[in-house]
Amino acid sequence: xxxxxxxxxxxxxxxxxxxxxxxxxxxxxxxxxxxxxxxxxxxxxxxxxxxxxxxxxxxxxxxxxxxxxxxxxxxxxxxxxxxxxxxxxxxxxxxxxxxxxxxxxxxx
Numbered sequence: 001x002x003x004x005x006x007x008x009x010x011x012x013x014x015x016x017x018x019x020x021x022x023x024x025x026x027x028x029x030x031x032x033x034x035x036x037x038x039x040x041x042x043x044x045x046x047x048x049x050x051x052x053x054x055x056x057x058x059x060x061x062x063x064x065x066x067x068x069x070x071x072x073x074x075x076x077x078x079x080x081x082x083x084x085x086x087x088x089x090x091x092x093x094x095x096x097x098x099x100x101x102x103x104x105x106x107x108x
Contacts, residue, residue: 006080009059011038011046015071025068032066047083 011033015026036059038046050056056077067073 005052007050007052007056008078008080008083009038009048009050009056010041010076010078010083011048011063011073012075013044013046013067013071013073015068015073022068022070026071029066029068029071033063036062049080 013029015022015029017023017026033046036048038048041047048059050059060075063073063075
């Protein structure tokens with residue numbers, strides 16, 4: 001049986017919220033990434049588990065359609081090993097990181 005290789009999409013964003021329209025755009029963007037399966041790592045840093053790097057392009061297309069006009073949004077694709085080798089200088093992993101770990105990832 002072939003074992004899936006898990007990757008993490010790391011999403012970093014900074015969105016200006018200086019007008020009511022900008023706040024609305026941000027809110028829509030934030031709700032869309034949560035619905036898409038991204039979990040918060042820390043403020044404005046989200047991650048999503050995918051089973052193959054090939055799904056990364058479809059995520060980028062989705063995000064490009066949802067990003068606010070006045071935003072700085074970046075992504076990077078890393079392996080699960082790289083993610084777990086991340087050094088935490090201060091603080092602890094959030095509970096949602098443990099709950100949404102690959103061990104609990106449901107393959108449909």
